[in-house]
Amino acid sequence: MTGTPGREHGGGxxxxxxxxxxxxxxxxxxxxxxxxxxxPLPELAPDCWHALPDSGAQQALERAARRFWNIPEGLxxxxxxxxxxxxxxxxxxxxxxxxxxxxxxxNEHEAAFAGAGWRIGTGPMPDSxxxxxxxxxxxxxxxxxxxxxxxxxxxxVIDESFCDLQPDASHVGRALPENAIVLKSFGKFWxxxxxxxxxxxxxxxxxxxxxxxxxxxxxxGPALAVGTAALSDPGWAERTRLRLARDxxxxxxxxxxxxxxxxxxxxxxxxxxxxxxGAWQARLARRRIWTRRxxxxxxxxxxGLPAPAQWPRLEAAL
Numbered sequence: 121m122t123g124t125p126g127r128e129h130g131g132g133x134x135x136x137x138x139x140x141x142x143x144x145x146x147x148x149x150x151x152x153x154x155x156x157x158x159x160p161l162p163e164l165a166p167d168c169w170h171a172l173p174d175s176g177a178q179q180a181l182e183r184a185a186r187r188f189w190n191i192p193e194g195l196x197x198x199x200x201x202x203x204x205x206x207x208x209x210x211x212x213x214x215x216x217x218x219x220x221x222x223x224x225x226x227n228e229h230e231a232a233f234a235g236a237g238w239r240i241g242t243g244p245m246p247d248s249x250x251x252x253x254x255x256x257x258x259x260x261x262x263x264x265x266x267x268x269x270x271x272x273x274x275x276x277v278i279d280e281s282f283c284d285l286q287p288d289a290s291h292v293g294r295a296l297p298e299n300a301i302v303l304k305s306f307g308k309f310w311x312x313x314x315x316x317x318x319x320x321x322x323x324x325x326x327x328x329x330x331x332x333x334x335x336x337x338x339x340x341g342p343a344l345a346v347g348t349a350a351l352s353d354p355g356w357a358e359r360t361r362l363r364l365a366r367d368x369x370x371x372x373x374x375x376x377x378x379x380x381x382x383x384x385x386x387x388x389x390x391x392x393x394x395x396x397x398g399a400w401q402a403r404l405a406r407r408r409i410w411t412r413r414x415x416x417x418x419x420x421x422x423x424g425l426p427a428p429a430q431w432p433r434l435e436a437a438l
Contacts, residue, residue, distance in 0.1 A: 133410055140405045148430045151412040153260065153282065153389035155364070156427035158311030159356060162349045168341035177344040184351035185319055189292050189304065196324040198331050199339045199347070203281055203305040203318030204228060209333040210301060211236035213326065214275045217251030224261070224417065226279065229254045251275070257291065258282050261391045261414070261422050262384035268294050281305035282386045285361060298323055301330070306343075308388060309360070310350050317343045364388060367425045378438040380421065389424045397421040407437040 133149050178199065185197045200206045207228050211219075216237035221230050223242040230240050233252070241247050246255070246266075252275040255266040260282065268291060280302055283290050292302055302321040307313030317339060320327055331338075339347075350356070368387040376382065380392035380400075389412075394400050397413040400421050404411055412422040426434050 136410045142408050147408045149410045150424045151410045155311030159350045173341045181344050181348045184348045188351040196327045198320045198327045200318045202316040208232045219252040220247035220250035221254040225256045226260045263386045276300040279303045284309040315343050317347050392421045393419050
């Protein structure tokens with residue numbers, strides 16, 4: 121259940137193995153929201169590996185991103201080594217004040233702002249009096265969406281790491297205030313979290329300061345090449361959305377039959393209410409299936425989607 125020490129995350133399979141036994145090959149990790157059928161890797165030129173990334177490859181990736189997300193004129197896009205690298209640097213763009221982070225939600229935003237000296241408000245609704253606002257859209261773990269109407273703050277962050285599942289809900293094509301940054305993750309929808317690629321979308325001046333904080337050559341040559349290929353393949357994206365939606369419906373049916381109640385999520389992860397999430401997690405772990413629970417909400421259990429060959433084991437375990 122842990123990732124960064126002191127914070128709850130999906131993953132943590134090594135800790136599960138230490139407690140419940142088995143080898144990594146025996147386990148099914150459903151604790152994250154990563155696509156279990158990732159984008160097929162293209163053939164990479166040798167230069168990707170042994171030459172410093174050049175500006176042409178960076179520009180090709182940014183052009184592909186603009187097309188895929190329909191980024192309007194007037195907004196810029198910045199590629200980074202994962203959305204997490206952006207999350208940790210964004211709080212330093214402004215003098216520290218108060219930040220509203222409606223929760224429960226992805227906890228790295230709170231950790232990043234707290235580390236930069238901000239005062240944190242984590243109530244269930246946005247605080248209009250706060251200096252900054254963070255919205256995870258759709259929210260992790262319950263999948264709720266946030267409407268527009270974000271002006272009036274010194275800084276607004278809209279984390280759309282899972283919004284490629286629902287492209288029509290994106291804030292990118294809407295009127296964003298000058299101080300807004302939209303985040304995109306490559307690891308979730310495309311299933312290539314190990315590639316470490318993420319994007320920020322916003323006004324040029326704000327992104328220029330964020331880019332300076334990342335330093336030179338922030339994105340590796342292989343990530344530039346794979347990202348450009350994937351973002352230039354809208355057909356794969358559309359087929360994947362349809363498949364994930366079908367699989368999410370299938371998972372809900374299995375869990376409902378096993379006594380869990382669906383309460384939200386996206387088509388990459390599903391959130392369920394159960395009598396005792398700790399007991400559910402332990403019972404599935406004994407069958408070498410790892411899930412995600414939340415220490416602050418003991419009835420919530422979250423499952424990602426299994427890969428095609430893993431469905432029979434999950435069905436048997438349930």
